[in-house]
Amino acid sequence: MPASYRHMLEALGPLVVEVDVDGELFSLRGGRRLEVTDGPAGVSGARIASSRAAILDLLDAKLGLDEAVQAGAVSVCGSLDDILRAHDTLLAYVHAAVRAPSHPELLAALRTGPR
C-alpha cells in the first residue's frame, strides 16, 4: 500500500528505533525508504523491547498497548518526543498492515513457532 507506506515514513521521520524481540535485535530507520538492519542500532532515539508472546497477545487484543507497557511486557526507552514519534509510527504501521492484502499471511507466519 504505497500511500500507507509513505505515511509511515513521514511518521518515523529521522528517528532510529532499536527493537529487541526475545533478545533478537534489529533497528529501523527512515529516509526515502524504510531500512531494517540486523543487530544493535548504535545510536538510537527509542529502544523497544518485548517478546513474540507479548506481540501476539497485543495482536489478539488480549491486552492493550498501554496495559502491556504498564505490565512490563513491552518496555520503551527514550526521550518523550522520540517515544511519541515511535508510537505514531507504530500506529501508522498498523493502519498500513490492516489495509495490506499480504498481512494475513505474515501474521500467520508470526504465529508459527513457540510462544
Added chain:
Amino acid sequence: MSAVLARSDFIRTPVLATARPDGFKEWYHFVVHRPDSRILINFSLNSEVSTDGRPRLTPRVIVIAHDDQRWTGGIERFEEAELDVSADLGVLTVGGNRMTVRPDGYRVVIDLPGHDIRGELDLTSMSRPFAVNNQPVGDGRVSWLFVPRLRADGWLRIGGQEIRFEGNVAYHDHNWGRFRWGGDFSWTWGAILPSGPDDPWSLVFQQMTDRRRLRCLYQALWVWRHDEPAAIFPPAAVQTRSHGLLGRAADCTLPPPMRLVLGGEASDVPERIEIAATRAGDAVHAEFKPQSYARLAQPSEVCLDRSVVLCESNGSARVTGSINGEDIDFVGDGVFELLHG
C-alpha cells in the same frame, strides 16, 4: 409469500460490481434472538484495489454471539478465489461458509475452523420483505432489503458451546451499494423483537446522519404485525433522543489487531435511545437500553489513519403505542448497530 423473497433478494455483486467495481459493497446480515443469547452472522463482499491497481472482491464472514455476559466471536477475511456466487445469484459461498436464498427464507452454513465456529441455520421468513433503494450514504448510495421477522432453526457451535435454535425469532437485512467507509455519514440501525413468541409486533428503526452526527439526513420507523407491514413512519413523523453514555468498554474488538489503532476503550454508545413516532392517529414509543456491545472495526477508505467502527449493541426494549386502533405494549430485545464514522 413463497415467491416474494426469491424475486427480491438475490446477490447483486456479480452484476453491479463487475459493471462498476469502485467502492461496491454488499452484505447479508442476520440476527437471531434466543431468551439467553443473541447471534449475529454477516457475509460481506467489499470491492478493494489490489496492489496491481486492479479491483478485487474481498469476502468476509463475521459470527459473534452474546450470552448473558458478553459478546464473543470472530471475523475472517477470505481471498477472492474462495468466493463463489451461483449462476442464479441465489447461493453465496465463501470458503466453507454458504448463504442460500430460498423461496421462503435462507439457509446459512458456517465453517470457521480457525475460530472454532461452526453451524447450520434455516431461517424461514415470517414477514414480507421491505426494500429501500438508492439512499444517499456520504458520496455514494446504498440500497437495502430487510425481513423484520424470521423463524430460526438449527445450531451453532461458538466459544466452546453449542447453541440450538428451535423456532427462535430472527431479523435479516441485505445491503448493497457504492460508498466509502469513513465518508461523511453515520447511522443507527436497530431491530426490536418481542420476547414473547406469540406477540405479533416487530420494529425496525433507521437513522442516517452526517459523520459528526450534527445533521439528521433520514430516519424512519417500520412496524410489522405478524407478516404484514402495519405502519411506516417517515422522517417527519419520528423523533429520536439519545440519553447518557453506557460507560462500559466493548466486550470485544474484531478483528483483534484493530484494537491497537482504536485509541482506547471510550465509546459513545448511549445509555438509552428513545424513539417516538406519530402519524395519522398511529403512535409508537420505543425505548432501547443497550447492555453491552462488540466493536467491528475496519480501515477508513477516506483517511489512511482513521478507522470505522460499528458498535453492535444488544439490550432490552420496551414498546408502547397504538396502530390502527390496536394497542401495543410489549417488552423485548433489541440489537442496534451504531456506525459512528
